[in-house]
Amino acid sequence: MFRKLLVANRGEVAVRIARAAKDAGISPVGIVSTSDRGAGWTEVFDEVVCVGGPSPKESYLRPEAIVQAARQTGCAAVHPGWGFLAENARFAALCEQHGLTFVGPSAGTMEMMGLKWPAKVAMRRAGLDLTPGSDGLLETVDEALAAAEATGYPVIIKADAGGGGRGMRICQDAEQVREAFPSARAEAIGAFGNGALFLEKYVTGGRHIEVQVIGDGAGGAVHLYERECSIQRNHQKLIEESPSPALSAEEREALGARAARAAAAIDYAGAGTVEFLMPPVEDGAARRLNFMEMNTRLQVEHPVTEMVTGVDVVREQLRVAAGGALGFTQDGVSLEGHSIECRINAEDPGDGFRPTPGTLTAFDIPTDEGPGRVRIDTHVAAGETIPPYYDSLIAKVIVHARTRDEAIDTMIAALSAATIDGVSTTIPLHLAVLDSPEFRSGEYDTLSIPGWSA
Amino acid sequence: MTRSHRTLQLRAEPTDEGHIRLLSPEVGGFTGALPEGATLSPGMIAGSLQILGRSVDLVVPAGAGGAVVGAAPRARVAPVGFGDELYRLDPEGAPAAAALTASGGPELEGDAMAVTASQSGRVWHSPSPGEPAFAKAGDVLEDGSPICLIEVMKTFSTVPYRAEGGLPARARVVRWLAADGDDVEPGGGILVVEPA
Structure with a gap:
């Protein structure tokens, strides 16, 4: 070590x-x-x-x-x-x-996964489904039109090197593709110095489900099950849970195994997250989980995985980086109970989520609220100042209980008893979501925040 | 990463006691620190930082000068962070004629002096690649001895040693300030010498 x-x-x-x-x-x-x-x-x-x-x-x-x-x-x-x-x-x-x-993984792996198209090609080869779309990068408007016709409208044009929505265009018909393609390319070149574009079926809603994987860099990889991250605002995750209430036990095992195989296929080293989108389907139709992207790093929401599997993800990252073998095998990973994480941001949900840097005059989140266990990951304390230069995340409250219902109850108890003064926080938003029947039922998607009308 | 030779200005910050703190502008290994009692003036080189195998000279910024009252880190190469205090100066304590070099160029420990560049360009130690350097540590230079080549817009010219501006008639080479292939600015250090 x-x-x-x-x-x-x-x-x-x-x-x-x-x-x-x-x-x-x-x-x-x-x-x-x-x-x-x-x-x-x-x-x-x-x-x-x-x-x-x-x-x-x-x-x-x-x-x-x-x-x-x-x-x-x-x-x-x-x-x-x-x-x-x-x-x-x-x-x-x-x-x-x-x-x-x-x-972390090798620079080469990071570069491949940092570009959307090479990542998709690698993951398709490794056996994951993709959102239907173009078969490769698009050179001309005619190629884009042909791909859009084959895929079916609406489609979304994306930049290979994309991020932050730049180079992205939603098109409802051929006219819009003709119009959007050149400007998307120009925007991508301007923003990333890379004008490569592709397109895929435009999906609204659906669920964001991701799988934690850890590879040893030598073709061995295990998964630590999934996290459900569909409670989002402006593509920022607010609440994550594991296991996902959307998956059956069979779907869960199959998804984890596919993600681990994909990581093994690229000799992945360290902790990574394979993100999937479960598009909405008509009742009775088969559900799909399509590869979106792979994050080649530790995720903010890794604690929910740690709570349900008992694996310290950061410890395993260090172990693999030091050239050691993983401290466990796939057979040794089991999923116990249910975990939920709420991201507490210094933002005012009553004022358009305006960031609220400032000095904390009080900061207390009790960890002795039941029925489950409460874990607080934070770097702040009363008296500390939240500077205006960085991310607004000030704490993560993570609960672990035997059942999903008990996990929700524990989170409500912990957040209701929390005292944070000096800055506004997103706790009122979390309590509204946790109290909503939709969240309690597990039936929610990325389109709206249950219990919260923005 | 480029191999260009750079200089960085020290960051100056007044203290409540009327002193001036000179702070490190970068993360690196601080070397060539001037001793307590030395006098610093704007434009002088007051040590250097080793950053990922590259040497960056530290220049005293405009408006900052005086006698060093707070001793700089003592280690030969002291690891410092951005904003760490390298010197504390007393502006009152500057002796009237303390400057070692008339040009206001680099100032160094003890009797050492810096030979500085009169123009900006790239310094080459030897007449052509593979040949011995014009000068090495211990060599004695006299007025007119070649020191290095300087490349300016693809034109090479020989830089001679000049016993002027406070430099001695005979000088012994202590070390190079500009590595082979480094870029220098006017007034930037090329060699450290001492009276022979």
């Missing part, structure tokens, strides 16, 4: 990784921006290096400064967390170039 690990991130995930490192006997080294210097959460580290100014591009997004920080503190490995540089293949390559182990 490594002696020292640099955690190339901040806040909640940095604290989570530092704890896993300590559990594994590794000394965690942190990085901070000038705005985070001296923050309470940085005390979890044995050493801290300031890498630049407050805005992410002056600090947490600077590969050279971060690699230099790792080198001069004698770290053997770098854990990128999520966000920032976590899916930056160049950063992973820079770490390796300077003799540091990047805790």
